[in-house]
Amino acid sequence: MNWIFLRGLTRETAHWGSFPAEFQQALPGSSVVCLDLPGNGQLHRMASPLSIAATVAYCRDELMKRGQPPPYCLLAMSLGAMVATEWSYAAPGEIAGCVLINTSLRVFSPFYRRLQPRNYLRLLSLVLLVNNPADAERLILRMTSNLAARQAQVIDECVQARLDHPVSTANGLRQIVAALRYRARSQSPGTKVLVLSSELDALVHAGCSLAIAENWKCPVRLHPFAGHDLALDDPKWLIKMVRAWAEREQIGR
Numbered sequence: 001m002n003w004i005f006l007r008g009l010t011r012e013t014a015h016w017g018s019f020p021a022e023f024q025q026a027l028p029g030s031s032v033v034c035l036d037l038p039g040n041g042q043l044h045r046m047a048s049p050l051s052i053a054a055t056v057a058y059c060r061d062e063l064m065k066r067g068q069p070p071p072y073c074l075l076a077m078s079l080g081a082m083v084a085t086e087w088s089y090a091a092p093g094e095i096a097g098c099v100l101i102n103t104s105l106r107v108f109s110p111f112y113r114r115l116q117p118r119n120y121l122r123l124l125s126l127v128l129l130v131n132n133p134a135d136a137e138r139l140i141l142r143m144t145s146n147l148a149a150r151q152a153q154v155i156d157e158c159v160q161a162r163l164d165h166p167v168s169t170a171n172g173l174r175q176i177v178a179a180l181r182y183r184a185r186s187q188s189p190g191t192k193v194l195v196l197s198s199e200l201d202a203l204v205h206a207g208c209s210l211a212i213a214e215n216w217k218c219p220v221r222l223h224p225f226a227g228h229d230l231a232l233d234d235p236k237w238l239i240k241m242v243r244a245w246a247e248r249e250q251i252g253r
Contacts, residue, residue: 001073001096001251003027004063005034008078009179010172012041014161017154019231019238023075026239027246033068035059037080039171041161048174052182056087060094070094073251075242077101077230078204079175082182088189097192097251099242102201102228104208105184108215113205119143123176133159143203146227154232188216194245195220196230196238203228219245 003023007015013034020032038058039048049055063072073096076084081103088095104114115123126139137158141148197209199222206222213220221241226233245251 001030002068002071003030003032003073003075004059005032006037006059006074006076006080006083007034007040008080009175010040010167012036012044012161012165014041014165015158016231017157019235022235023239023242027243033063033066035062037083037175039175040167041165044165044167044171048171048178050174050178050181052082052086052178053090055083055178056090059083059087060091071096073097073099073246075099075101076103078103078228079179082179082184085184085189086182088191088193089185092190095189095191097194097246097249098189099194099196099245100209100212101196101230101238102198102204102209103212104204105212106180106182107184107186108211109205109208111180113208116203116205119203133162137162144228145233146198146200146202146225147233148227151232186215188218192249192251193218194242196223196241197221198223198226198228198230198233200225201228 005016005020013036016034020034024030024032036043037055038046072094074084081100084098084100088098122139122143126136137155141151145151193216195209195213195218197206199206209220223230223234223237230238
């Protein structure tokens with residue numbers, strides 16, 4: 001089974017760290033493809049689309065160019081999970097399953113839960129004011145990890161990624177606009193969905209994930225202490241949840 005990994009706002013494939021390799025080892029027979037969204041990572045010179053639908057179109061086209069035909073399982077967090085959701089609506093026959101991590105949908109949750117108010121000034125300063133790469137990555141780590149002191153070693157890797165592939169202010173703003181504009185349908189997409197959420201996520205309220213699961217009647221699992229970047233704070237738990245769900249749903253067989 002081809003697993004497609006999608007990151008969130010202004011982040012790139014490098015920010016998965018060692019997680020893709022650990023995931024592939026834990027799920028024998030899986031093949032992991034990490035995609036950068038337009039405007040991020042190796043695509044940082046591209047203009048980020050102002051709609052989630054346009055981002056989906058890019059991802060589908062890119063996989064075909066790489067010779068990676070469907071079906072796919074999508075593992076996606078935050079903004080990437082919105083892309084995965086729209087992908088499931090646009091081409092349900094391509095998607096065998098979706099794992100949505102710490103995301104939100106406007107149709108189910110108010111804006112102050114989709115982005116918790118404590119982060120409004122932080123995000124604005126990050127996009128408009130903070131120019132030092134190390135300062136920016138420390139701020140992001142404080143917003144997305146509840147184990148920031150233990151995860152400090154990732155700062156250097158994230159700084160290097162920022163230097164190699166700088167995301168422009170314009171693209172950061174365009175991605176925010178796309179996320180705020182996106183409106184999923186109230187009915188569930190035509191695919192199997194697992195919702196995973198960090199109970200203590202300081203960026204996106206866990207209630208947003210619970211609302212998705214309640215309305216779509218799909219399974220949801222809550223992590224007790226991790227932050228927004230669940231793959232960073234507890235990759236073993238994340239892999240365990242996905243593997244159990246994939247086995248139960250017979251995905252990839």
